Amino acid sequence: MRKKILFVQAWLGREQRFYPFPIGLAAVAARLVGKHDVKGFDPNVVADPMGELARLVAEFKPDIVGLSLRNIDSTNYFDPYLFFPPFAETVRTVRRHAPAATLVAGGSGYSLFPEEIMRRLPEIDLGLYLEGDIRLEQLLCNLDDPAAVPGIYYRRDGVPVFSGASGHDPFCDDWPFPAWDIFDLEPYKRIPYSMGVETKRGCAYRCVYCCYYILNGRRYRLKSPDRVVAEIKELAKRGFKEIHFTDSVFNVPTPHAMAILGRMRDEVPGMRWNAYLSPEGITDEFVELSLAMGLSVFGCSPDTYGDAALAAMGKNMGVADIERAVEVIRRHPPAEFGANFFVNGPTYTYGTLFAILRFGLWAKLRLGRQYSLLRLIKANYIRIEPGTRIEAVAREEGVIGPDTEMLPETLDDFRKTFYINKHLRAFNAVYMPLKDLVRRLHVLLFRRGKSV
CATH class of the missing domain: 3.80.30.20 (tm_1862 like domain)
Incomplete structure (x- = not known):
């Protein structure tokens, strides 16, 4: 069944000299373009990050929202900054404006603390642990039974549960180009x-x-x-x-x-x-x-x-x-x-x-x-x-x-x-x-x- 899927990069919450393109989201989205209606949004390169995100969610009305957390913090003792709070605000903004959507978190930052993030953010329905290039497409075919897909965090009576390790997929030349x-x-x-x-x-x-x-x-x-x-x-x-x-x-x-x-x-x-x-x-x-x-x-x-x-x-x-x-x-x-x-x-x-x-x-x-x-x-x-x-x-x-x-x-x-x-x-x-x-x-x- 064709779905509306929105991919959202985590808001960093501060001005920086450098904002990397969300290459991880583009890679994960590549298998879904053409099969679903897919959009991407990076709040870090717009003037009103949460306002524009809210407007996009309200207009697009996504069925699935993929949220990527790349960095937990600055990892710099002398530039102390936490990226998790603005990520939490990103998640909650999406949930407020898309109460029925399925929220799927992923990214390298998420994969370092998957269970703890699921506990702190009950708004997240599912989590992709480690690489999601192939896993997300499999998950979309098993939304009623996420436990059937390896490498997925899901909720059982609200409690985060892990479906089991997935390993790393071969990195093949025949994979589609990033979207x-x-x-x-x-x-x-x-x-x-x-x-x-x-x-x-x-x-x-x-x-x-x-x-x-x-x-x-x-x-x-x-x-x-x-x-x-x-x-x-x-x-x-x-x-x-x-x-x-x-x-x-x-x-x-x-x-x-x-x-x-x-x-x-x-x-x-x-x-x-x-x-x-x-x-x-x-x-x-x-x-x-x-x-x-x-x-x-x-x-x-x-x-x-x-x-x-x-x-x-x-x-x-x-x-x-x-x-x-x-x-x-x-x-x-x-x-x-x-x-x-x-x-x-x-x-x-x-x-x-x-x-x-x-x-x-x-x-x-x-x-x-x-x-x-x-x-x-x-x-x-x-x-x-x-x-x-x-x-x-x-x-x-x-x-x-x-x-x-x-x-x-x-x-x-x-x-x-x-x-x-x-x-x-x-x-x-x-x-x-x-x-x-x-x-x-x-x-x-x-x-x-x-x-x-």
Whole structure:
């Protein structure tokens, strides 16, 4: 039976410099376009977010509303912000204006706290745990019996119940292109790199703080380079000039990334791009091709420095790999090197902090203008997320306890969800207020909603 389906991105509730296109919703909607009447709405790119959502719901009268929660919070100790309250307002706005509609929640943020979100928001009828590309279509055929579909949270007498694990579907080239056109694309053309393109799902790394392998699996599921470039060509036809590769790490496996860039150079040479990178995949050939394709900053996340510290953080690299990447960048001006670090981590000592600083100074000496020491002041703390290895470490060390609210409702509780190394008390006593002061000055000098 043909239904009216509305896909809604969660409202973020504040002004930001960057609003990503809802690529997850577009991917999930792709199988439904043509079979149902499908619309998409992102409240973050309109002047009156909840007002326009209410008007759209009242006009369209959807049978099904899919709501995507991408981020729970800022994950930034020095830019504390909760995205869950505006998501709750999004859900309640839809429910007020569509009392008979079936509300289905999903997204990476939802999948980290599915049961708790179902408890806090009784307005939600059903939840898609993990990937919904195939699952939502199956659910629509089984709305009277959601328990028959794996990976679904549903209600039994109002209580959230899970239908059972679904696993991860193969990421096939014959899947339909994302349904970009259910959304108004014009706002995203004005936001550089807001349009995401997936080249793969899954992550083979085991960083202690990261939830990507929980959400997308421990093995890479690759799209073919031909399929990736076919999507990019379609986006170019729609007027997009920049894209962001949404992979956890784009340049691993390196041959896959190289093949994509080679085809882009031949078929969509004007398309600019950026991505998260790994030092492992920063080779001379990759840098040369990337520079030719318009990339200038090669940003990656060593997170710490020193072989023992890297191993404790679950990084699949050593000091030699990071230094090799620096030397590769040095050989290819105007390429720039970017490196993100955490100031606290498991097994950190003051020696670890000194090693990070020493690396920054060494990289500056080696790279000159190709590396900015100012990047070191962006070093942050680790947000502890459920199911990660850092959560187990934090509980064992007493950093968090059984009463710590991992889906915080206040900013005070939010700051309790970060990993604070008890052996670095003196450093933290100085760094925390100093960095907070820098952030506040930045907000006063520039605009609210931006972080340092």
